[in-house]
Amino acid sequence: MYPHIEDYALIGDEQTAGLVGRDGSVDWLCLPRFDSPACFARLLGGQENGHWRIAPRGARLCTRRAYRTDTLVLDSEWDTPEGTVRVTDFMPQRDQAPDLVRIVEGLDGRVIVRGELRLRFDYGSIVPWVRRTNGHRVAVAGPDAVWLRSHPPVRTWGKDFATHSEFTVDKGEKVAFVLTWYPSHQPRPDLIDPFEALDASVEDWRAWAARCRYRGPHRDAVVRSLITLKALTYAPTGGIVAAPTTSLPELMGGVRNWDYRYSWLRDSTLTLGALLAAGYLEEAESWRDWLLRAVAGDPADLQIMYGLSGERRLPEYELSWLPGFHGSAPVRVGNEAVKQLQLDVYGEVIDSLTLAQRSGLPAKPHMWRVQCALMEFLRTAWRQPDQGLWEVRGTPRHFVYSKVMAWVAADRAVRALEGNPRLEGDLKGWRAMRDEVHREVCERGYDAERNTFTQYYGSRSLDASLLLIPRVGFLPPDDHRVRGTIDAVCADLAHHGFLRRYSTEDSEVDPLPGGEGAFIVCSFWLAQALHQCGRIQEARELFERLVGISNDLGLLAEEYDPVNGRQLGNFPQAFSHLGLVGTALALYGDETAG
Numbered sequence: 001m002y003p004h005i006e007d008y009a010l011i012g013d014e015q016t017a018g019l020v021g022r023d024g025s026v027d028w029l030c031l032p033r034f035d036s037p038a039c040f041a042r043l044l045g046g047q048e049n050g051h052w053r054i055a056p057r058g059a060r061l062c063t064r065r066a067y068r069t070d071t072l073v074l075d076s077e078w079d080t081p082e083g084t085v086r087v088t089d090f091m092p093q094r095d096q097a098p099d100l101v102r103i104v105e106g107l108d109g110r111v112i113v114r115g116e117l118r119l120r121f122d123y124g125s126i127v128p129w130v131r132r133t134n135g136h137r138v139a140v141a142g143p144d145a146v147w148l149r150s151h152p153p154v155r156t157w158g159k160d161f162a163t164h165s166e167f168t169v170d171k172g173e174k175v176a177f178v179l180t181w182y183p184s185h186q187p188r189p190d191l192i193d194p195f196e197a198l199d200a201s202v203e204d205w206r207a208w209a210a211r212c213r214y215r216g217p218h219r220d221a222v223v224r225s226l227i228t229l230k231a232l233t234y235a236p237t238g239g240i241v242a243a244p245t246t247s248l249p250e251l252m253g254g255v256r257n258w259d260y261r262y263s264w265l266r267d268s269t270l271t272l273g274a275l276l277a278a279g280y281l282e283e284a285e286s287w288r289d290w291l292l293r294a295v296a297g298d299p300a301d302l303q304i305m306y307g308l309s310g311e312r313r314l315p316e317y318e319l320s321w322l323p324g325f326h327g328s329a330p331v332r333v334g335n336e337a338v339k340q341l342q343l344d345v346y347g348e349v350i351d352s353l354t355l356a357q358r359s360g361l362p363a364k365p366h367m368w369r370v371q372c373a374l375m376e377f378l379r380t381a382w383r384q385p386d387q388g389l390w391e392v393r394g395t396p397r398h399f400v401y402s403k404v405m406a407w408v409a410a411d412r413a414v415r416a417l418e419g420n421p422r423l424e425g426d427l428k429g430w431r432a433m434r435d436e437v438h439r440e441v442c443e444r445g446y447d448a449e450r451n452t453f454t455q456y457y458g459s460r461s462l463d464a465s466l467l468l469i470p471r472v473g474f475l476p477p478d479d480h481r482v483r484g485t486i487d488a489v490c491a492d493l494a495h496h497g498f499l500r501r502y503s504t505e506d507s508e509v510d511p512l513p514g515g516e517g518a519f520i521v522c523s524f525w526l527a528q529a530l531h532q533c534g535r536i537q538e539a540r541e542l543f544e545r546l547v548g549i550s551n552d553l554g555l556l557a558e559e560y561d562p563v564n565g566r567q568l569g570n571f572p573q574a575f576s577h578l579g580l581v582g583t584a585l586a587l588y589g590d591e592t593a594g
């Protein structure tokens with residue numbers, strides 16, 4: 001059953017991203033931004049929904065593929081009876097317009113290569129009008145225009161609403177294709193030189209990767225994760241998408257299919273932590289500035305996610321014409337969770353601003369004012385039930401992790417005041433809130449009989465987010481309740497060596513049908529909790545196992561099906577990759593940071 005989610009490779013230009021399959025087909029690409037409608041949507045449908053394949057005639061999947069070391073430049077190679085050919089895919093740093101470059105290179109013998117470009121704007125639904133101009137092709141429909149050209153020029157012809165080509169490459173010969181998007185009412189942007197763009201791309205990525213401070217085991221996996229996180233950052237604003245895809249299923253054939261092409265405060269603050277820890281201050285600063293712009297206004301209006309430029313309305317709807325990845329419908333655009341109350345986000349934001357300051361990012365004058373405003377809102381809001389960090393769509397509850405993070409918000413705000421007499425704030429009131437939340441969580445969110453914290457007040461269910469209790473400092477790692485929680489979470493949520501985030505069987509909490517895979521970041525959290533508790537060997541073994549489930553290119557989706565050995569959910573996902581970076585640093589960072 002080709003393709004599996006892990007059969008895809010990521011390419012991108014820090015404003016959008018594409019997925020390339022092992023068959024040489026670009027099956028997902030949104031232009032010009034991550035959250036724009038896709039012009040290649042075969043990922044969630046069939047080839048009639050748009051794709052661009054370049055591969056040797058008659059060949060199916062590539063023989064091998066790899067990123068060029070420390071870059072986002074992908075090489076896919078096919079060995080054929082006639083010879084060997086390589087296709088190099090990348091998206092150069094954007095100047096005027098987004099370009100997707102595909103360079104075909106003969107490595108051995110003489111190979112006949114075929115191209116098939118099927119552009120379908122608006123998520124695979126609009127067939128553009130394609131015309132030839134100066135030997136190049138231009139596809140136009142409504143607001144979108146795409147220009148295709150090649151070096152040297154290759155003959156193309158139209159058939160079945162697609163642009164076809166066939167050409168021969170001899171050993172040492174190169175043919176480059178450049179696909180450029182621009183708004184259809186504007187003049188065509190300047191053409192780039194694909195070969196110069198390749199050299200520049202390789203150089204830029206390598207220079208960026210060289211800044212990584214981590215020198216420990218699995219450095220390649222850490223660098224790949226950092227490159228992926230960087231690729232998920234929308235460079236013009238600093239916003240970070242949770243993943244570049246929508247609706248890759250959390251259960252094959254199921255309905256748990258969501259649009260992740262937005263900036264979640266939770267995912268992004270945690271990404272910021274990983275970037276800071278690995279030495280990437282510039283990116284962290286740019287996200288911090290995005291955050292301050294996005295949350296400006298009434299703290300009661302704080303959203304749990306925003307668009308890439310801080311947009312607030314992200315209405316959710318379904319694309320009825322797309323059948324979904326292997327029939328996993330519906331395909332959704334937008335995300336209804338934008339309207340949810342998730343109390344943890346306040347803690348994450350205040351914690352990340354504290355961390356940013358501690359890491360030496362230059363302070364912004366209104367940073368403290370934002371934190372005070374958030375605290376004032378949280379002072380009463382923390383008592384409300386919410387949707388929790390998993391954004392469940394059932395009745396709101398008193399989720400323990402949400403309350404713990406409300407404690408984090410108060411704790412960081414109190415410490416800031418204690419450490420800096422020039423800051424103004426309600427020290428007494430915030431201290432009182434901090435103590436009250438702590439007391440309440442330890443009373444109502446803790447099951448003394450089983451010696452474990454629980455998913456929500458009074459429940460018997462557990463939740464993997466409870467593993468973060470020692471990491472955020474709510475209780476020390478040697479507290480018997482922390483140790484009990486780790487054991488209970490492992491016993492309850494273990495899934496063939498990995499962890500589920502919670503049990504999907506409690507339909508009042510999570511009313512959606514069907515289960516899901518193991519949630520990858522939760523297993524990273526377990527490795528960190530074990531490490532904090534001194535269970536070093538177990539932590540390291542789990543980390544090794546987690547690194548081992550990334551695909552051949554080092555990429556991780558949101559979830560993993562350990563029974564079938566398959567990745568699940570949106571891909572690649574920031575959450576999983578920041579988990580990998582954070583865990584490597586936690587387990588080996590002290591010994592190895594250079």
Ligand SMILES: OC[C@H]1O[C@H](O[C@H]2O[C@H](CO)[C@@H](O)[C@H](O)[C@H]2O)[C@H](O)[C@@H](O)[C@@H]1O
Pocket residue numbers: 242258259260264266267335336337389390391392393575
């Ligand atoms: O579980 C239902 C929810 O699933 C999605 O949320 C998940 O993704 C977010 C982005 O990575 C993450 O922050 C959250 O913790 C995850 O549960 C989906 O976006 C929601 O709409 C949906 O209700």
